[in-house]
Amino acid sequence: MLDKVDGEYKRFAFTDDGISPRSRLGLDNGIFWNTGDESDEFGHITEDPQIRIKMMDKRMSRLDLVIKRIPDDEQVVSFGVHDYTIISWGSTKGPILDAISMLKKEGINVGFIQIKLIHPFPSDYVKSLLKNTKIIIDIEANHSGQLGKIFKQNISREIDYFILKYTGRGMTSTEIYDSLKKIVENKANKREVLSHGA
């Protein structure tokens, strides 16, 4: 964000790190244009193929920057990794942690990584976390296992079990516990569908 601008200003200038210094409406000499179509360095609408290629390359190069800039533990939160490890995201975290401690009391260790950064996907970090895990369990509040698909697409590794709930109700720790127990006892379906809640 610029506080002042000297000389010619290009809002979308090509730079080494793919980020252009940003003016804002009303800044002296900081005039720029915005458009929803492709634009040149000033922000003017353009269909020039060469500019389009450079702009897209610049835009997409920022995905690498995102992975570098966001600390690992904000991309993925690890609650321990074991032979059986859960991947999940969002509101499922609480009941998963409760189910894990219920199992622990019985001497069963289940790991859990909560994936917070979906795109760009932190492939290298997730791979390194799960390198010794034997069974991956994807727990999600949707029908298709959306995170599982993204996981497979980026890591080229299969999800072993899905625990899914799509009734519009939150997951409970006991139903997660029940499914995890079945998995550990090798009695589970590949796809466990939860239904607690009236």
Next chain:
Amino acid sequence: MALKLADYKTEVHNDWCPGCGDFGIVNALQMALAEMGIERDKATIFSGIGCSGKTSHFINTYGVHTLHGRVLTFAQGGKLANPEMTVVAVGGDGDGLGIGAGHFVAAGRRNIDMTYIIFDNGVYGLTKGQASPTLRLGEKTKSLPSPNTNYNVNPIGLAVASGFTFVARGYSYDVRHLKDLIIKAVRHKGLSFLDVLQPCPTYNDINTRDWYAGVDLAQESMERHSRIYKLEDMHFDPMVHYDDESEVNEKLSQALIKSLEWGQKIPIGVFYQNEIISQYSARLTDRIPNYLENPPAKQKISENGLPVTDVSEILDSLRI
């Protein structure tokens, strides 16, 4: 250094069709900015999507080419964030009165101090000439396979009914008159609306330049007979002079009645003006006394490339 008309032009290639009424509107807008001597970095032109949407790229001030039907939302946001700016929103009749009609009405109710110009050509120019909301029922322009099945929106009437406090109509081939209207609109304290009749020679073969000039009428009567006339020449008084319900109602209803004139005679000029209704900024300063001195645009949001807002304390307090 005094700014000249040329200073408000950009080098961007213009791909409007030859003879398009949009040229007259851009010229009038540039002339108005130059005449008012508005600093280039203290004005923003917001535009919608359509042929008319390209306007922001042709004017050498800040320019924001937004989304279809959403120009007023961006423009109001820009003005609220930085009340020092002169804000002009422009867009097509499809943009503002079709997909954007809800925002049009909501903007009227707020009365933010800025100007909105609709390029009224009766068609969706950019997408090859479908009927726009201002095309009349039963009319069949070039691209339509059969006559229009919808009744038309009355832009002036809708603006008056929605709370716009300056409502006027211009004609894109009367550039000087349009320039004067734009200056009045920008200087108006509150939300001003300009409906600009804009011939689209490519797709609207009904409301053409010749039609507005009354060439067909002249052939019948053998004399010059422009359809367009100026309200000011008829001593029409659009101004609400004092804060009184009957005065307001009279000015509102005469504007509405005038807006219904079409066909043989089409009025341009100012239909309605009311500077008694409070501007949105005054309503805001009632709640946020230092809003004008410390608007969002003047607040620091980042330092060394990182946001200055720190929510960690709030998050920590929620930790269980």
